Each structure stands twice: as C-alpha cells, then as structure tokens.
Amino acid sequence: MEKLNQTLEKIQGLNQQAMEEARNRIDHLIKPQKSLGKLEDIAVQLSGITGKLHPKLDSKAIIVMAADNGVCEEGISAAPQAVTKLMTGYIANGVSGVCALAAQARAQVITVDIGVAGDLEDSKILHKKIRHGTGNIAKGPAMSREEAIKAIEVGIEIAEQEIKNGRNLLGTGEMGIGNTTPSTAILAVMSGTDPEEITGVGANLPKQQLDNKIAVIHRAIEINKPDKNDGIDVLAKIGGLDIAGMAGVMLAGAANRVPVVVDGYISTAAAIIAVAIEPKVRDYLICSHASEEKGAAKASAFMSFEPMLNLDMRLGEGTGAALAFNIIEAAAFMSEKMITFQEAGIGVV
Known part of the structure; x- marks a missing residue:
C-alpha cells in the first residue's frame, strides 16, 4: 500500500501554462486554425502532461499484463484457458499481433506474468505473479483487497x-x-448499466452462449456486491489481475508526467479503475481506438474518451496503442517542426 500511496501523492493536474503556450503556437502555425483537428488537441495535451512545449516521444513501450480469470469455469469463453499461457510466450518472443505493430512503431513490448495460471520460465517474461489467476467471480471475489493493491x-x-x-x-x-467478463462487470457497476446492454462475444464466443455470459456477470455482481465508490473494492471483487496491473501503469504515468495510451476494451476497464482511484489520472490518458467489443462504446463514453482510430479491431494485447503511437508522435512533430507565420516572416495571422 505504501507504493500506491506514494504514487497517488505525486499526481498533479496538467500544466496549464504549457498548454496555453502550445495552443498559442499551434494556432499561429502556417495553416488555417484547427485545420489539423485532433492532432492539435493531442499536442496541447502532451504539453500539459509533460510541461514542455516540445515533448520528446522517442522511446516508446507497451506493457502487456498477462493473467488468467477463474470465471472461465463458467463457460464464458470460446478459447480454453491454456491459451493465455501460450500467447504470453508468443508475445514475449515477438511473434504476436502487438509485436508486429510495435515493431513498426519502433516500440518495445514488455511482457509481464502478473497472474497466469501456470508457471512460465521464459527469461523474456517479467515474472511478477500475484497468484495463479483470479477466483471465479461468479462464486466469490476475484482476489483479496491486498492482492488487488499488490497487482x-x-x-x-x-x-x-x-x-x-x-x-x-x-x-x-x-x-x-x-x-472481457470482468471488464464488463466493472463497466456495469461503475456506469450503472445492465450487463445485457454491454456484454459481447469477446474472443468469438458463440452467440448462443451469450445469455450464459450475461447471467454470470449478473451473478458476480449480486454475490460480491462491489462498492462503486471504491475502485479498489470493485477491482478486488469482480476485476482481473491484468486490469489491476494496467491501472497501475496509468497511475505511474500520471505520477511521472508521462502519457499513457489506452488500448481497447480491457484497457478502458483498467482506466475506469485508475480514474476511480485518482480522478486526475484521466488527463494523462490518450484513447487509441474504438474497439469492436460490444461494451467498448459505452466504456469510452463513460470515460469521455474520443478514440482516434476506428478500424473494427478487438484483438487487445496493446495493438491499438501501437498504432496510435504513430499518430501521437506525429502530433508532437507537427508542433515542433512546423513554423509559425511570424517565423516565416509574413506576420501573425
């Protein structure tokens, strides 16, 4: 708990002066005002986060949290749980979807075993296991409050x-x-939405099994009674270890004034938890894409996120974040490399 408290104490609001300087410069670049749309808003946000007019974004990393979910016992997923262990190894060895897209974005992928059900001995994986998967949330809490904080x-x-x-x-x-099951449970509780409205098929769950998934989420909420006013309580009772780890990354980014790019649906659930713990974290997050998962639009709206990409993606792993890195870096280049009308010697427009 000490590490978490120290981190929360460091989180401050955005640097308003830096944002004003960035907006003023962007408004006077050699282009019509607002003509580069959201790129301009991203550049201003980056200045607010870093406190710099021209922040450098030349060292990028995607931190992938790998963990299993005990609720798989309830038949809520098409793929067997063993796939988590297999895919974690593939990600660590650079051959998964996020690895391909991160390579194009010149970004490192950091693979973390925070709760895989089974032992992984690959030296390319960071071994930070809290427990071998969460408990079955349809029968009881995902983890203890202490385990949630550790994650x-x-x-x-x-x-x-x-x-x-x-x-x-x-x-x-x-x-x-x-x-997607704990993520939907979190969204349902925090937004006050009926699970039936936001429960999707995840990794290709047959539609005839969707009613069971909805019932499982209802049961998890009813049994655990998470307190929506306590983000850690919600996380511990109906969340996931991967969600907890990603929430921690977001908190650390805010505490150290480093932007954090939110991937898709599961990452947005982590953002909901992080912002519930400390609302100022919201300003340090950049939403990458509009996931195709059914609850994703609701989750983004709940967080007031405006996804920059809509590519019908729902893979997860950090793939959307990898693609967004290119656009975010472009926003920084725009602000720094373009000249103003005054610098061009044609007066201020």
Whole structure:
C-alpha cells in the first residue's frame, strides 16, 4: 500500500501554462486554425502532461499484463484457458499481433506474468505473479483487497522502471482468456448499466452462449456486491489481475508526467479503475481506438474518451496503442517542426 500511496501523492493536474503556450503556437502555425483537428488537441495535451512545449516521444513501450480469470469455469469463453499461457510466450518472443505493430512503431513490448495460471520460465517474461489467476467471480471475489493493491503496485513498479530507463510514451496491453467478463462487470457497476446492454462475444464466443455470459456477470455482481465508490473494492471483487496491473501503469504515468495510451476494451476497464482511484489520472490518458467489443462504446463514453482510430479491431494485447503511437508522435512533430507565420516572416495571422 505504501507504493500506491506514494504514487497517488505525486499526481498533479496538467500544466496549464504549457498548454496555453502550445495552443498559442499551434494556432499561429502556417495553416488555417484547427485545420489539423485532433492532432492539435493531442499536442496541447502532451504539453500539459509533460510541461514542455516540445515533448520528446522517442522511446516508446507497451506493457502487456498477462493473467488468467477463474470465471472461465463458467463457460464464458470460446478459447480454453491454456491459451493465455501460450500467447504470453508468443508475445514475449515477438511473434504476436502487438509485436508486429510495435515493431513498426519502433516500440518495445514488455511482457509481464502478473497472474497466469501456470508457471512460465521464459527469461523474456517479467515474472511478477500475484497468484495463479483470479477466483471465479461468479462464486466469490476475484482476489483479496491486498492482492488487488499488490497487482496495482506491480504495474506502478514496472512503469516506473521503464520511465527511469528513458521511456517517454507508454501503452497498455493485456493477455487473458475470459477478461472481457470482468471488464464488463466493472463497466456495469461503475456506469450503472445492465450487463445485457454491454456484454459481447469477446474472443468469438458463440452467440448462443451469450445469455450464459450475461447471467454470470449478473451473478458476480449480486454475490460480491462491489462498492462503486471504491475502485479498489470493485477491482478486488469482480476485476482481473491484468486490469489491476494496467491501472497501475496509468497511475505511474500520471505520477511521472508521462502519457499513457489506452488500448481497447480491457484497457478502458483498467482506466475506469485508475480514474476511480485518482480522478486526475484521466488527463494523462490518450484513447487509441474504438474497439469492436460490444461494451467498448459505452466504456469510452463513460470515460469521455474520443478514440482516434476506428478500424473494427478487438484483438487487445496493446495493438491499438501501437498504432496510435504513430499518430501521437506525429502530433508532437507537427508542433515542433512546423513554423509559425511570424517565423516565416509574413506576420501573425
């Protein structure tokens, strides 16, 4: 709990002066005002986060949290739970979807075993296991409050180490069969939405099994009675270890004034938890894409996120964050590399 408290104490609001300077410069670049749309807003936000007119975003990493979910016992996923362990190894060895897209974005992928059900001995994986998967939330809590805090602190510690190593742009990713179920449970509780409205098929669950998934989420909420006014309570009772780790990354980014790119649906659930713990974190997050998962639009709206990409994606792993890195870096280049009308010698327009 000490690490979490220390991190929360460091989180401050955006640097308003830096944002004003950035907006003023962008408004006077050699182009019509607002003509580069959201790129301009991203550049201003980056200045607010970093306190710099021209922040550098030349060292990028996606931190992928891997964990299993005990609720898979309820038949809520098409893929067997063993796939989590297999895919975690593939991600660590650079051959999964996020690895391909991160390579194009010149970003490192950091693979973390925070709760895979089984032992992983690959030296390319960071071994930070809290427990071998969560409990079955349809029967009881996912984890204890102490375990939830430890998992958040794992995310904080890894993000802090990456920042110390020079990372100036972070992305969140995850791997965990069944993790759309705790994500939907979190969204349902925090937004006050009926699970039936937001429960999707996840990793290709047959539609005839969707009613069971909805019933499982209802049961998890009824049995555990999470307190929506306590983000850690919600996380511990109906969340996931991967969600906890990603929330920790977001908290650490905010505490260290480093932007964090939110991937898709599961990452947005983590953002909901992080912002519930400390509302100022919201300003340090950049939403990458509009996931195709059914509850994703509701989750983004609940967080007041405006996804920058809509590519019908729903893979997770951090793939959307990897693609967004290119656009975010472009926003920084726009602000720094373009000249103003005054610098061009044609007066201020």
